[in-house]
Every structure is written in structure tokens, then in C-alpha cells.
Amino acid sequence: MTAPFRLGALPTLARSTVDRQETLRTNPDRLLSRWPQAQVVLLDDRSRTPVRDGEVSVATRKALSFGDVPPEDAVFLGEWQGVDYWSLPGAPEGEPELVRLKGSWGLIEEIPKIGDELWVDLRSHGDRLDDTSAGLFTTAQALRHWHRQARFCTRCGGGTTRIQFGWATRCEQCGREEYPRTDPAIICLVHDDAGVNGEQVLLARQPIWPKGRYSVLAGFVEAGESLENCVTREIREEAGTEVWDVRYLGSQPWPFPRSIMLGFAARADASLPLRPAEGEIEEALWVSRGEVRAAFESGGEPVPIADGASTMILPGNASIARVMLEAWAYADSGV
Known part of the structure; x- marks a missing residue:
């Protein structure tokens, strides 16, 4: 007998392999000790990230290239196969070449390219990434947008400080804690x-x-x-x-x-x-x-x-x- 249809595949941006449980981001000693071996996902001011031409993984950077400890604006994304992943603001270095690629809805878009790296956005190119990269990119973008709108307390209007390595904020005036909104x-x-x-x-x-x-x-x-x-x-x-x-x-x-x-x-x-x-x-x-x-x-x-x-x-x-x-x-x- 015919059955009601079900999704035949996992939606593209629902794919993720990274362990992001709360106990990881509330353990500063663990995170700081693993920073030298960690990798960083960069997002530019338009929330694009680098991907090497012809590959399906985000082109991450070594954490130590940003300092001996996580910068203040670093956000912890999770752990996968023994490696911690973080997110930081970044941008293409030098004058990028603009290349034309087919993106979402079949529209042709101009993508910045530096060397062998294309700086792509999640909406148009997230489906081309492997499961780990898709999950990292999606989480990094979600947290980036939240932090842009979470600089002030919703109770008293005071300025906020990031805590839990980017997964919460605390008001500097009244102490109220806020968490990413969905x-x-x-x-x-x-x-x-x-x-x-x-x-x-x-x-x-x-x-x-x-x-x-x-x-x-x-x-x-x-x-x-x-x-x-x-x-x-x-x-x-x-x-x-x-x-x-x-x-x-x-x-x-x-x-x-x-x-x-x-x-x-x-x-x-x-x-x-x-x-x-x-x-x-x-x-x-x-x-x-x-x-x-x-x-x-x-x-x-x-x-x-x-x-x-x-x-x-x-x-x-x-x-x-x-x-x-x-x-x-x-x-x-x-x-």
C-alpha cells in the first residue's frame, strides 16, 4: 500500500558531525590546552568563508596563527575527530579576482577568489560542502548574526560581554545572561x-x-x-x-x-x-x-x-x- 511521502535525504544545512555539547564550551582549561592544535573557520563581513577550488571542505586556518590563546571574539564551534574548531572574523588578503559561479536558484554570482580559495556564502554554496564543513559553516553564521544583535542587555540596556566562548553573553550592569536566539x-x-x-x-x-x-x-x-x-x-x-x-x-x-x-x-x-x-x-x-x-x-x-x-x-x-x-x-x- 502506498505510504505518505517522507524526506528522502537530510536537508543540506541540517548536516553536521561536530560535537557541540555544553560541557565542552564550559571547560576553559580543556579549550585553552587544545587551542594550539585547533582549527579556525573564517567569516568575512558578508559571512563568506574560504573553500579551496574543487574541494568540498572549508579551508580552515591554524589557531596559533591568531595568537597563543583564543582572541576575545573567537567562538567555539565544537570538536570533531580530536580537533577543536573555532570561528573568527577574517577577509581575503590582497585584491581578489572575481569569478562567476552558478549559485542558489541557478543564478550566476560573482565570487572573490584569492589564489586557489573561493570565498563563498552559505545560502548559495552550502550544499556543495561535506557534512562537517556544512555544520561548521551553519553554526558559525548563526552565532555571528546573534552576536551582532546581542551587544546590549534586553533588560537594562547595558553593554554585554561574551561568555562560554561565544555561546552566551552577560550584561555588565545587571548580570543577566542571554543565549543565542532561534x-x-x-x-x-x-x-x-x-x-x-x-x-x-x-x-x-x-x-x-x-x-x-x-x-x-x-x-x-x-x-x-x-x-x-x-x-x-x-x-x-x-x-x-x-x-x-x-x-x-x-x-x-x-x-x-x-x-x-x-x-x-x-x-x-x-x-x-x-x-x-x-x-x-x-x-x-x-x-x-x-x-x-x-x-x-x-x-x-x-x-x-x-x-x-x-x-x-x-x-x-x-x-x-x-x-x-x-x-x-x-x-x-x-x-
């Missing part, structure tokens, strides 16, 4: 009510997106709201349709700047008219399984869809949306 957001693949997994999926596009870019619907969880209620509300608000049979699929950190995407599937009646939210959703439409498969098999090139006037590009590989759509499109196909 904003939950739902992302839902809505399909029609035909059979177990439906035959059509609901896709939409925002006005600011390039023409032809479509994805599943998403939105932030509000105060006092369950995840399931958020799914129902967001789909109603953004597409003007009711959903049921809401079920959880999986999750992925999305540090742009500090979200976690919680993936769901749900059903809706495809015969009812859609009412896209004015100013937020430019277009919402039902797309067949065959059209979604054609988009996956196009190599990132736009493919025509049923209305004859539109073409479609699916989300980039870094997003859980792509994993969700791929799982749905090839459900029960044996692929």
Missing part, C-alpha cells in the same frame, strides 16, 4: 487530496523574486501558537485556502539571520480558487507532479508549466524546500 518558522508542502500523496502541489512566488522562481509556502510562528496552527494560518493568509491532515516532515537551521525551518506536509482542495495575499504573494498556483519532476531534471533551467505563459525554477539545493519537493515528486516512483 526564530521558529514553518514551511509546508501542500498537495491536493488525490490518493495518498496527491497529484498536484501548491507553489507560490514572492514579488521580489526573479520571474519564474517558485517554492512552497512558509512563515514565522507567532507568540502563543502551535506549529500545526501556524501551518493552517499561514497557508490561509498567503494562499487563501484551508488545509488539513498536517504532518511533520523534518527541520533545518536557516541562519538568515536566525531561523529554524520546520517542514510539514498538508492537504487542500485544488478545485477551490486561490487568493494570494496582496503585496506578499505575487502568484500561487497548482503544479503537477510531472512538471515538478521536469524541473528537477532540467539541470536548473526554467521549464514551462501548464498555463503556457509561465516557466518555473525550483528552490536551490541549500533549502529544505527542495528536499521536500523532491521527496513528494518522486514518491512511489522507485527513484
